[in-house]
Amino acid sequence: MLIVIAVYVLYTLFENLILDPQSTSFLSHKSHLRDSFHLPVWLKVMYVHIVAACLAMASGAVNFSSALLTRSRKIHRFNGWLYVVCVLIVTLSSGYMAPHSTGGKAVSIAFNMVNMYWPAATVISVIKARRNQFIKHRNWMIRSYLFCFTNLFIHVITFVCRSGFGLPYDISYTMGVYGAITLIVLAAECVIHFTSRKAMDFLHTAGASRFR
Template identity: 55%
Template sequence: MRRLQSRSKSLYLLMIVVAVVYMLYVTYVNFIHDPQAAEFLSHKTGVKRPVVVPVWLNVMYVHIVFACLAMIAGAINFSTKILSKHRKLHRVNGYVYLLSVAVVVLTSGYMAPYSTGGKINSIAFNVMNLIFMGLTVAAIVQIKRKQVDSHRKWMVRSYAFCFTNLFIHMFTFVFHNGFGIEYALSYTLGVYGALVLNFALAEFVIRFIYTRPAAIMPTGNKKNKVIA
């Protein structure tokens, strides 16, 4: 049991570190280094409609801000200390996460038709948007039904999609810079690779980290205690 708790804490710490580093990187690249996204836009091929750059940039900025907010809110709500000692914060923060995901999905839906690589990636992004929102709503529905363990599992699946952009660029970098594959194809492989990896990582965490059912038990002083 102690080994499982230690593994869970280590994974949570790793997740926090990766999330923070990636948010800092994204903020630097998109708001300081290349605020016009000139490098990223230069790779766009197969786009059927012209990109209205000022509008696209504003949508992208909103997308980034709320993607980071979703990443932060989700990370906070996986803390058992927050759930056990600050239940109201956990609940409010959960709705912040839901709102953030909704904005991410809407802005991504706008940008999908302009995806690098054309229609094949536009379809993939729209499918991922539906899955992301569906998983998040499923998590909310489960907690409304007081199914804590099921809620946690659906949240793990939902939160994995917060790292979609990270995985896409990771795969793209490996295929393009490591194997010399043309950028558009590398990006396409990255998009579909990220979709698979999202599900794989979520199921790994559910099956090997969160192996014990989650439960909320009352303590002697009538405060709620979380057993994770």
Template identity: 50%
Template structure:
């Protein structure tokens, strides 16, 4: 119980800070994504900037909604107070994940690092979508423990962007690798972490239903 409360508070703090950071960075500090786009060199496809920016903004907004919705549905107090809200909010999360995956699929061919990074992003999208669908199927079958475990795995993917940039910064500024190489390492390193970390968390919180 104590482990779960501590993890939830930590999760809430990180999620709220990252949501605020994402909105400020993408809509106030650098709405044209100038800094991020400066690293996209040697693209095989011509980038339609207005269209890309529109899709990117939709992507960011729904990624933030998914992160917020998922966080709320992990709250025991909210679950106990209103099962109906929990269920409806779950559909909000599901829809948000779908939008994020679709918009990410549009942006993947323009990923920093070229084709190899694009493949990584497409893999991330497919894994996240499959895991989320499995979580949805589990709750439809009334398998609450399994649903919770798969939702933990799904929610971890809300932190994809954060992990990619943390790993990129580590290898670029910490180890001196070129940005593009560091970014590609970030994409594939994130895939590994998103598959490993949730399993550790699931073991930490135990097997109780709530």
């Protein structure tokens, strides 16, 4: 999993910061941009958004490692705080870009919903850890972490709707956004359901009740 995520992170950085740093391809699909849209500012915010999202994806993946939790809880905690900071940066930058979303107001609303839920889930996860409720901490981290894949799911669904069904890009992207959010929420609950017993056994064996 870490290898796949590392490859995806490197590809994302390469595509957005080197291959197409002006986001020409993505911006070509936008229409009816507001007067408040300023390309230089939008690009800078987008760079911050992408780098923070990639760091969140990488740090979150590392922190799910049972070996890291067992061997170095200090690194686990530090990496966890790095993830929290990155999530806050991602959602704040997304909040700036949301009004200019492809697909208009419907997509802006969806992104703003994510911008509220994602940091809330992350903060709840931290609170559960501080209260030594480690199963609940893990479950809320799963709910939070899967939102790192929002962009991936959006583009996959958009591609299927556009190439497979011939829908216009705006409609395909809107379906991609709402479809991605739905899939992420359902996938998180499925992962929690099917891995909860294994997680409980590991935390009991590792003596996680001493982890603070």
